[in-house]
Amino acid sequence: MKRRALPFLLALAASPALLNPASAQPGVDRPQPTLPEEPLTIITRDGTRHEFRVEMAIDAGHQTIGLMFRPSVAPNGGMLFDWGAPRESMMWMRNTISSLDMVFITQEGRILRIAERTTPLSLDTIASRGPVRATLELAAGTAERLNLRPGDRVEQRIFNAPTR
Incomplete structure (x- = not known):
């Protein structure tokens, strides 16, 4: 009986958050609190407008944690x-x-690249393959469902005003 209890006790000792929930840390063993939200619109090449409310990850700490957990x-x-x-x-x-789905967006508010249906828990790098002002993370399948493509326009306050 003692042999079975020892691994369990060792696991508890290695996980202080299990013993003391106050020591839990966002990004390590739980999500970060919801960040401030702002509107964002994606306009596809046929003129269809898709409205979103997105959390704004502006500082490095929030960006490091992102949508973890x-x-x-x-x-x-x-x-x-x-x-x-x-x-x-x-x-x-x-x-x-x-x-x-990761949407990489240029300073001018144009989609440069879309990485669809990324693999959960993967440490593989997902690169923009060019300079971008922002990266938008959406639920997997959104790009396909809305028929988003590189070149589509994104309206949000951080991007340069679109030329018409």
Whole structure:
């Protein structure tokens, strides 16, 4: 009986959050609190407008945690990672338990690339393959459902005003 109890006790000792929930940390063993939300619109090449309410991941701490440990993303929700200036975006799915579509958006508000149905919990790098101002994470399958494509326009306050 003692041999069976020893691994369990060792596991408890290695997981202080199990013994003291106050020591739990976002991104390590639980999601971060919901971030402030803002509107975002994606306009496809046929002129269809798709409205979203997205959480704004602006500071490095929030960006590092992102959607980790979130069981799902709302169909018209998501998280927008604002890099502040155009740069190569390198994402991963560490501690992210639901599949996502990652939409890489240029400073001008154009979709550069879409990585669809990313693999949960993967440490593989998902790159923008060019400089982007932001990365938008949506529920897996959203890009296919809405027929989103590179070149589609994204309206949100962080992007330069679109030219018409």
